[in-house]
Structure formats: C-alpha cells, structure tokens
Amino acid sequence: MKYPSSYYARALAEVLATDNLSEEAQARICQRFLALLTRHGMRARAKKILREAERLLLARTGRRKVDIEFARTPQESADKLFGSFLKSSDVVTTRLNPALIAGVRLTINDTMRLDCSLKRKLQQMFPNASQYT
Missing domain, CATH: 1.10.10 (Arc Repressor Mutant, subunit A)
Structure with missing residues (x-):
C-alpha cells in the first residue's frame, strides 16, 4: 500500500x-x-x-525560506540590499534569471511573491504582446 x-x-x-x-x-x-x-x-x-x-x-x-532572483549580478550582496527585510534565521537563496530583463523578484516560503521586474511591468502594459512574438 x-x-x-x-x-x-x-x-x-x-x-x-x-x-x-x-x-x-x-x-x-x-x-x-x-x-x-x-x-x-x-x-x-x-x-x-x-x-x-x-x-x-x-x-x-519559525524560519522563512526567501528566494531572491536578480536579472543581473548585483553590485552588493543580498544581505546588504535587503538587510532590513531579512532576518538572521532566514534561509536565503539567490540566483540570476535573465528573463526578468531588469529588477528583482522575491519569493517568501513559496507563497508570497514580490515581483519588481521589468518583464512583469511590460506584461501589464502590453498584455497581448506575447501572442505576436
């Protein structure tokens, strides 16, 4: 069984x-x-x-899993960029995602997402543009 x-x-x-x-x-x-x-x-x-x-x-x-995706290699570490947001007990993973074009995307515990990427903003401005490419 x-x-x-x-x-x-x-x-x-x-x-x-x-x-x-x-x-x-x-x-x-x-x-x-x-x-x-x-x-x-x-x-x-x-x-x-x-x-x-x-x-x-x-x-x-009581810990959080935080995934941070950057479009380009950041000049500073994620701890410096998001120091006020991150806790010392957080499990942080960072990775590059060129598909974001520009900006950053944060995912907390695989549920909450903060998407500050140019890709999302372009999709909001031109929702039907993907069918022409």
Missing part, C-alpha cells in the same frame, strides 16, 4: 526536528529515508516530498 507524499514529508520533518542531532545523524537519516522511498516505489516523488518536508521543518522552527 502506498501512502500519500504528505505522510512521508511529515515523518521526515518530525524526525529531523528533534534536538541534538549531529550532522552525521542527519545524513544517516536522510540516506535511510531515500532507501525507504526506493523500497516503497516513491523515489519519483522524492523531490516533492523533500520540498514539503523542508516547508514543514521551517514552519516548525
């Missing part, structure tokens, strides 16, 4: 949320968890399960 992906994610998040786990123990738990997914035929859904487990673990610890 296969269980829903959310069950696996919840189980992994609960185990990893326990205090006093060394990095070795966490690595061993993750290896065994992947072996369990393989045995249960859920390896194809591993990405979805791990993403959900990360979300649950961050929510349990």
Whole structure:
C-alpha cells in the first residue's frame, strides 16, 4: 500500500526536528529515508516530498525560506540590499534569471511573491504582446 507524499514529508520533518542531532545523524537519516522511498516505489516523488518536508521543518522552527532572483549580478550582496527585510534565521537563496530583463523578484516560503521586474511591468502594459512574438 502506498501512502500519500504528505505522510512521508511529515515523518521526515518530525524526525529531523528533534534536538541534538549531529550532522552525521542527519545524513544517516536522510540516506535511510531515500532507501525507504526506493523500497516503497516513491523515489519519483522524492523531490516533492523533500520540498514539503523542508516547508514543514521551517514552519516548525519559525524560519522563512526567501528566494531572491536578480536579472543581473548585483553590485552588493543580498544581505546588504535587503538587510532590513531579512532576518538572521532566514534561509536565503539567490540566483540570476535573465528573463526578468531588469529588477528583482522575491519569493517568501513559496507563497508570497514580490515581483519588481521589468518583464512583469511590460506584461501589464502590453498584455497581448506575447501572442505576436
């Protein structure tokens, strides 16, 4: 019998949320968890399960996952640019996305999005322009 992906994610998040786990123990738990997914035929859904487990673990610890996409390489680090907005406990990932044309896009916990890119503004100004290209 296969269980829903959310069950696996919840189980992994609960185990990893326990205090006093060394990095070795966490690595061993993750290896065994992947072996369990393989045995249960859920390896194809591993990405979805791990993403959900990360979300649950961050929510349990009160931390935020912040993704920052830049159109070009920034002159300053993301910490300096968004220092007043970011907390020290936030998990921050930055990446380049030339499709934004100019500007920045912030995503918080995969739910809230602040899109200050030129691409979005052009799409708002000319909503039917994409069908002509």
